[in-house]
Amino acid sequence: MEGSTQHCGPGLDGPRPVRPQELPQVVDLVNQIFCVALGKPPTMGQQFPQLFSPANAANLFLYADQGRPVAHAGLWMGTLHLPGVRLPVAALGSVCTLPPYRGQGLAGRLVAMAWERCREAGRPLLFISGDRSLYLRQGAHRAGRYRDLRLRPPAGTPKPSALPGLGIRLARLPEELPIVARLHQQEPVRWHRPWEAWPELIEAAGYATIYHLRQELWLVTVGENPVACWVTGRGEAFPGELLVLEAFGNRQALAASLQPLLAATGTEQACLPLLEGDPLGPALEAAGFPVGSGPVEPLPGTVAVTDWPLLWRELAPYLEERLPREWVGAQARVEAANGRSRYLLETETGEVWTVEGEAALIRALFGQGDQPVPEVPPHHPLAAALPLPLPWPKGLNYI
Incomplete structure (x- = not known):
């Protein structure tokens, strides 16, 4: 990924991974944006030690101006437990750009690099703490219930x-x-x-x-x-x-x-x-507490599928206890259709399930608040396994 360096203006290099020796400067950048600018003490390095660690530097991406980081996006590589499955996933956070450098698309290119890193590292599912248009354009959407x-x-x-x-x-x-x-x-x-x-x-x-x-x-x-x-x-x-x-x-x-x-x-x-x-x-x-009042909402933040075929393969142990064998072993693939992506599952017997666009795929996989999920009708075999459960995103592992 070092070879993908671009230059945007004099002295500006990136997007590229952070070098371990640059980590203190990266922490200074995110502290400036997320803490100091809001009147808070600079604690990002202490709050997120797994993200801003030398061992994780290869999963942090930046633009630098004459050696000074001016834009950043960070990934943390983790694992999600579902019944019978250890699913490799990633979380994206601390995406920021210094004010004088905004409007050049730097953050968008860093986020695109993070998406590609997820695919390279075999992380088919990405959790994001925000819902900015920056993430929606890459295919992230609200999910869960x-x-x-x-x-x-x-x-x-x-x-x-x-x-x-x-x-x-x-x-x-x-x-x-x-x-x-x-x-x-x-x-x-x-x-x-x-x-x-x-x-x-x-x-x-x-x-x-x-x-x-x-x-x-x-x-x-x-x-x-x-x-x-x-x-x-x-x-x-x-x-x-x-x-x-x-x-x-x-x-x-x-x-x-x-x-x-x-x-x-x-x-x-x-x-x-x-x-x-x-x-x-x-x-x-x-115990006497009313829990039925109020709507069912999507979870905070957004979720993205970065590698649809890999995700379906990784879910096999979970699916095997819930779906007929032909659907567990169905081929997952992505096709281009009308300027957008179409996501398919095809069994050996020729049965096909398909949705158009990332939003429909994520809604089908994880549900989305109290919205109906027309992509998986109740009578369809996939309804026995979908929607998939998700963990609460604002706990100790928050990024």
Whole structure:
């Protein structure tokens, strides 16, 4: 990718990967745009240590003017767990350009380079924290289904807990980190977190730091046994509110502990993202919290499919338990049609499923809020596996 360097004006070179020795200057650039310009302390390097690490420099892209970075786009290579599948994915973030250099298409070319890097690295799915037209033009779109809940303690006398001995307390870190990690590993849909990443991500508190929130990890116990965990943020930016960044473990215990959690944190309501299909929903209803009000929305940010044939192949272990063999082994391909891309699956027996455009493909694969998904009719075999579940994007792995 070094060979793709272009020159846009005198002394301006790129797009190209960041060299490890340039990393401090890149962090200075993103701090200038995302922190200093907004009156915040320059914390981007601390918030996102996995992104801005020397080991990840090859996945960061820039334009430089006489050696000074002036535009940047960064990728983090991760893994997403679905039932039976470890799916290699990427996340895109910290896309920026210094004001004097805007309007030249620098960010667009950097994002295009990031897309190509995903394909080269075998990352068929890309998560993006924003929804700028810059990303939509490349084929990213809103995806997923969740309810943005604001939950207050139910009126009246609290229901007795169905879990005798239920308790809640702050996790004692770092000694109880193995307990937290084991609870997270029980989640069927989750980000893969190597052991060494846990302390780094907890200390970084990437998403919480954006809003100057105090990030805390609360263990839910039954007797002496930890059975669930809340990752929360609270602070002056959201007075009286407790932001749930992640929740994992026993759903009945999570629901029963929500009211004690609010009492322990001195907050009035929980801002809780409930992913569609999560059994936490019925558990909360049984505990007296209304979860059915409010629309089903797409997840924040956008998602892009960077390599459709590879994505379908990588999903095979998940699909094998849900689809007839001919659809699991269907050939996925992309064709040009009427100036846009057509995405197809074709079985050995000649059955064909097709959608036109990236937006339709992403809606079919992941759903999109409360919009209907005409691309996958209820009677079609693919309906048994689609839409695919997604993790909450604003947790510890936020980029």
